[in-house]
Amino acid sequence: MTRIGSRRALFVGVVPGTGERSLEIMAHEFQHAVEVLSSSASNEAEIDASFARIGIPVGGRLTETAAAGVVEQAVSRELSARRQPHRLARRP
Numbered sequence: 001m002t003r004i005g006s007r008r009a010l011f012v013g014v015v016p017g018t019g020e021r022s023l024e025i026m027a028h029e030f031q032h033a034v035e036v037l038s039s040s041a042s043n044e045a046e047i048d049a050s051f052a053r054i055g056i057p058v059g060g061r062l063t064e065t066a067a068a069g070v071v072e073q074a075v076s077r078e079l080s081a082r083r084q085p086h087r088l089a090r091r092p
């Protein structure tokens with residue numbers, strides 16, 4: 001996070017992966033980006049404080065948010081649904 005004039009800029013680094021799990025992880029992490037940009041945080045300490053308010057400690061300095069889990073699961077369900085063969089409605 002940095003300030004450019006009166007605006008905030010959040011840089012998100014993503015290590016490219018393969019497979020559907022990487023899409024689920026990216027969705028999860030981009031939800032965190034939305035959470036940061038939805039707050040007024042403009043530096044690391046403020047981001048940490050924001051996550052301390054909205055998240056749940058998961059060990060060490062890590063905090064997790066329910067919304068990131070929800071988004072990750074939604075993407076997982078969508079990807080799973082795409083793998084299912086399309087079933088045509090039975091006709092009498």
Ligand SMILES: [Zn+2]
Nearest residue numbers: 028064065068
């Ligand atoms: Zn997370």
